[in-house]
Structure formats: C-alpha cells, structure tokens
Amino acid sequence: MRLVIARCSVDYVGRLRAHLPLAVRLLMVKADGSVLIHSDGGSYKPLNWMSPPATLRSLEPDETDAEAGVTEVWNVQSAKTDDRLIISIYERFSDVSHDLGTDPGLIKDGVEADLQRLLAEQIHRLGAGHTLIRREYMTAIGPVDILARDAAGATVAVELKRRGDIDGVEQLTRYLELLNRDPLLAPVRGIFAAQQIKPQARVLAEDRGITCLTLDYDAMRGVDDRDSRLF
Incomplete structure (x- = not known):
C-alpha cells in the first residue's frame, strides 16, 4: 500500500x-x-x-x-x-x-457468520427467483455480505446483522453508492437483513429504498419446531 x-x-x-x-x-x-x-x-x-x-x-x-x-x-x-x-x-x-501481505479477511461474530452462510444456502428467503452471485463480495471499502440477483436479473446487495441499527443502514448505503458505479452491476438495490431491526433503522432504510428483512435464526438452522408453537 x-x-x-x-x-x-x-x-x-x-x-x-x-x-x-x-x-x-x-x-x-x-x-x-x-x-x-x-x-x-x-x-x-x-x-x-x-x-x-x-x-x-x-x-x-x-x-x-x-x-x-x-x-x-x-x-x-x-x-x-x-x-x-x-x-x-x-x-x-x-x-x-508498505507491504501489508495477505489479509485473512474479516472474521465475523459467530451468529453473523452463520446467518450469512445460511442465507446464502437459503437464498429463496430474499424472494422467489433469487440466485446467489457470491458471499463476501469485495469492494474498495469492504466486503458486501451477499450479492445476489432477483427474478428479473437485477443485482441485490444484502447487509447482515444480528441487530439492525442505523449504522448498518449507513454501511449498506455506502456499499450501494459504490456498487451502482459499476455498469456491470447497476442498478443495485439493497436488502437490510437482521434478527431484529430497530424502528429507527427500518424508517431510514425504507426512506432510502432499502428493503428490510427479519430473519428467524432458529428456523434457518432447522431447530425451530413450528408444530410445537402455542402462537
């Protein structure tokens, strides 16, 4: 560098x-x-x-x-x-x-890493017809958690958090600004996915045209017995 x-x-x-x-x-x-x-x-x-x-x-x-x-x-x-x-x-x-050598990449919190892996394997949770492009899509300012295509072939960037707050929305906004400069990807829309999304973050995301998606971690892992639920 x-x-x-x-x-x-x-x-x-x-x-x-x-x-x-x-x-x-x-x-x-x-x-x-x-x-x-x-x-x-x-x-x-x-x-x-x-x-x-x-x-x-x-x-x-x-x-x-x-x-x-x-x-x-x-x-x-x-x-x-x-x-x-x-x-x-x-x-x-x-x-x-300076020669920084080979970077091992970002080591995510265990739950976030699992969410990313599971969502990549269950990409249909983004909507019918979605297909995975890749996980950890690298940009000049960091890796996008998941890059996918929707049923119409448009690019979708997904930012994953355990608890979604305003900082996560801002992070995804920066990724979208950068990705939309690439004519091979543009137009790129965003999905902010988390186990819990704070109301302020949801309002900000929707105001910027970003879709919010709440993820059920247990259901994605296959340990949630829906038949045993009382409600």
Missing part, C-alpha cells in the same frame, strides 16, 4: 462528475489498483475513489497547470469504464509504501 500526503485537487470524470478543490489530503493506493482520497475528517469514508481494476499513470503537468503550481498529475483510469480520476498534485509532504 502506498500512502501519499499531498496538497492536491481532484476531478472525477465519467458518468458522474465531481470536483475536490485544492487542499491537503491523504492519497491511498492499494495493491488491487484502487485509489482512495481521504480528508482528516468525515469518519472513514473516502471523499472520492476509483475502484479496481484501474491503472495509475503519473504525468507531467501541461503548461497551464505548471504555471498554476501543479508538479505532477495522476491519471487513474478504470479498466471497466471510461471513468477517470485526475489528481493534480501541488506539493507532496509524505510518500511511503
């Missing part, structure tokens, strides 16, 4: 256009080809990014940029689309690289 702290401006050019004016930021270049731009605030969410696979080229600034003080231009080109991330560097304060 390469970490560069620099005074820079950033332009995202493609299906969407976005501009970050001149400021000091952290530029993170990962081994998978992703490039993320962070500020010193706003929690852990990057201000902008390019998802892998992508190619980074360092270019000399043109005459106009050089006169404005630009010393280097990073052109980050997506391998899947015509989208580009253009980073104009005016001053570099730090540039370090």
Whole structure:
C-alpha cells in the first residue's frame, strides 16, 4: 500500500462528475489498483475513489497547470469504464509504501457468520427467483455480505446483522453508492437483513429504498419446531 500526503485537487470524470478543490489530503493506493482520497475528517469514508481494476499513470503537468503550481498529475483510469480520476498534485509532504501481505479477511461474530452462510444456502428467503452471485463480495471499502440477483436479473446487495441499527443502514448505503458505479452491476438495490431491526433503522432504510428483512435464526438452522408453537 502506498500512502501519499499531498496538497492536491481532484476531478472525477465519467458518468458522474465531481470536483475536490485544492487542499491537503491523504492519497491511498492499494495493491488491487484502487485509489482512495481521504480528508482528516468525515469518519472513514473516502471523499472520492476509483475502484479496481484501474491503472495509475503519473504525468507531467501541461503548461497551464505548471504555471498554476501543479508538479505532477495522476491519471487513474478504470479498466471497466471510461471513468477517470485526475489528481493534480501541488506539493507532496509524505510518500511511503508498505507491504501489508495477505489479509485473512474479516472474521465475523459467530451468529453473523452463520446467518450469512445460511442465507446464502437459503437464498429463496430474499424472494422467489433469487440466485446467489457470491458471499463476501469485495469492494474498495469492504466486503458486501451477499450479492445476489432477483427474478428479473437485477443485482441485490444484502447487509447482515444480528441487530439492525442505523449504522448498518449507513454501511449498506455506502456499499450501494459504490456498487451502482459499476455498469456491470447497476442498478443495485439493497436488502437490510437482521434478527431484529430497530424502528429507527427500518424508517431510514425504507426512506432510502432499502428493503428490510427479519430473519428467524432458529428456523434457518432447522431447530425451530413450528408444530410445537402455542402462537
């Protein structure tokens, strides 16, 4: 991983256009080809990014940029689309690289891990006609628990929790924002699945067009005897 702290401006050019004016930021270049731009605030969410696979080229600034003080231009080109991330560097304060080695991945809480496995095996619980694409679908900001397709062939991203709260909805919202940038997946809708979903989280999810799904863990494990229930 390469970490560069620099005074820079950033332009995202493609299906969407976005501009970050001149400021000091952290530029993170990962081994998978992703490039993320962070500020010193706003929690852990990057201000902008390019998802892998992508190619980074360092270019000399043109005459106009050089006169404005630009010393280097990073052109980050997506391998899947015509989208580009253009980073104009005016001053570099730090540039370090570290080999992080192979990451073992996120080890989930036992119940959450079981829920993910069981739902992948019982994908019909999302609705008739759903099929599994894969578990732990990796994105530049973390793995989506389950990626599936519905009966119409549209992509569905599922975030799983034991207890669903607002933070989980926010997490899924970030995944959806990123996944919908990929033309091979878009449009992607979200399902927030949990054993219990707090009322505030349900309201927020439904306001954002995210479906809420309550999971019966015992029934999914096959240990719930419905015939013995009183109600």
